[in-house]
Amino acid sequence: MNVATDFPLREYNTFGMDVTCARFVQIDSADEIPKMADLFDTPHYILGGGSNTLFTDYYNGTILHPAFGGIEMASQSTPTSEGTSSSSVLLRVAAGEPWENLTNYCREHSLYGLENLTGIPGLVGSAPVQNIGAYGVEVKDCIEKVEGYYTDTMQPFCLTSDDCHFGYRDSIFKHELKGRCFITHVWFRLSPQPRFTLTYKALAQALEGREPTLDSVAETVLAIRNSKLPDITQIGCAGSFFKNPVVDQAQHAALLNRFPDLVAYPTGDGMMKLAAGQLIEKAGWKGRREGDAGIYPKQALVIVNYGNAKPEEICNVYRQVIADVKDLFQVTLTPEVNII
Ligand SMILES: Cc1cc2nc3c(=O)[nH]c(=O)nc-3n(C[C@H](O)[C@H](O)[C@H](O)COP(=O)(O)OP(=O)(O)OC[C@H]3O[C@@H](n4cnc5c(N)ncnc54)[C@H](O)[C@@H]3O)c2cc1C
Structure with missing residues (x-):
């Protein structure tokens, strides 16, 4: 220590x-x-x-x-002759391992499941907290269990994926266990057999006509990310600053009347998820810059620090964006980022 x-x-x-x-x-x-x-x-x-x-x-x-890392291959199961169990590999990964090392490890060891999440910054211990997701995959799809300590009692815990109450950019670690636990290890169940999720249109289009491989999917994901997101070694940001807001059918219909090109996706429970980036763009914020703080020109969901923005400048931008989107759409954006 x-x-x-x-x-x-x-x-x-x-x-x-x-x-x-x-x-x-x-x-x-x-x-x-x-x-x-x-x-x-x-x-x-x-x-x-x-x-x-x-x-x-x-x-x-x-x-x-x-700062403790490590990737252990905890177990491997292979299909029986009756085909009763499906083949999978269980990895136990320590919280301090950079996420990038894990996706690289999967590529090197031909393990499928996390390739769409290539390029997300951060450490493995944070991945379950907001159930990181990108290009049609959420990390919950591969999480078997999460280990750690309750910090109020210092008792160890081991929560199954179901116990974690994963949702869209959400989990128990943002609610009941917020500030009450330290995640030490995350267990991932991955497939040694090729298994791809190509539901995201731009990813499917870019790979059209080729047999997908772990490398081609990961490289395509990186290319899409690089075309839309700032290089954090040059421009500061925390990725998508806001969550995509969810509205009911009535509000969605009313908004569609006013904005016929409004993008929305059914969430499966009768609600509709709007694209926060589109709302921010329509509110006139895409590419707008105030001093060294602003909205990234290529992706309206991303608030950026062009160099020496002070925290209050970033806060002014995010608060103004929330207010302007609320005025125009009567929809309240909520930050995805932890504001400390
Ligand atoms: C350029 C860029 C692109 C991004 N793209 C995506 C994307 O595509 N999809 C996506 O989902 N996110 C994305 N993000 C957001 C971010 O990378 C992820 O949320 C990532 O998982 C955060 O990891 P971190 O270690 O940096 O988290 P931190 O910011 O350090 O922490 C995040 C939260 O987790 C808690 N936490 C961290 N470690 C532990 C632990 N061991 N135990 C308990 N709580 C812990 C922290 O207290 C905090 O509440 C992006 C960010 C950037 C900058």
């Missing part, structure tokens, strides 16, 4: 906010966590790669950063 005081966080958040924290604790092994009970009684925030976090000020508490 490494402890530092008055620690600068600029390198620990992809928005590039130049803030400090009172105390920064780097955790080098999951076994250290149950010995830190006192610390969990004081203000703290678990920070992975900081790619879904907006720091708005000095953090007067302890930042806990999992």
Whole structure:
């Protein structure tokens, strides 16, 4: 364990906010966590790669950063001659492992399931928190279980995928267990047999006429991402800043009358999910810049820091976007990003 005081966080958040924290604790092994009970009684925030976090000020508490990685192949099951069990591989991955290492590992070991999630920044321990998703796949589709400690009792837990109550960019870790648990390991069930999800139109189109492979899907996903999202080594951001809002059928019909080209997808429970990016664009924000803060010209869902934006400038942009979208559509956008 490494402890530092008055620690600068600029390198620990992809928005590039130049803030400090009172105390920064780097955790080098999951076994250290149950010995830190006192610390969990004081203000703290678990920070992975900081790619879904907006720091708005000095953090007067302890930042806990999992720095323990590792990918273990926990088990392999193969089909029986009767074909009763399907073949799969179980990986146990430590919270501090960069997500990119896991998707690379899957490519190297021919394991299918996470390829559409290639290129998402951050650490593995954060992936279940918001049930990361992209191009027709959500990580919940491959999560077998999540291990960690309840930080109020320091008791270990092991939650099945069902226990995690995964939803769209949502899970139990954002509700009942928010601020009450430390995820140490995530278990993934992956397929050693080719199995692709090509429901996302741009992905299917780009691969049309070719037999998909792990490499071609991952490379195509990366190409699509690079064409739409900023390079975080150059421009700060936290990916999609807002969730896609969900409205009922009546509100959707009323909006369609006013905006016939409105994009919406049924959620399966009678509700309709709107495209937040389209609402932001129609509200006139796509590409708009105020000082060093603004909305990315190629993707209206992304708030960016062009260099030295201060937290309050980023906050002004997101609040104005929410207000303008509300005025125009009577729809309230909610941030997907953790605002600290
Ligand atoms: C350019 C860019 C593109 C992106 N694209 C996507 C995308 O396509 N799809 C998508 O879903 N997201 C996307 N994101 C958002 C982000 O990368 C993901 O949410 C990612 O999983 C966050 O990981 P992190 O480690 O950086 O999280 P952090 O910001 O460090 O933490 C996120 C949350 O998880 C909690 N947390 C972290 N680790 C633990 C732990 N071990 N135990 C308990 N709680 C923990 C934190 O307290 C916080 O609440 C993108 C972000 C960027 C910058």
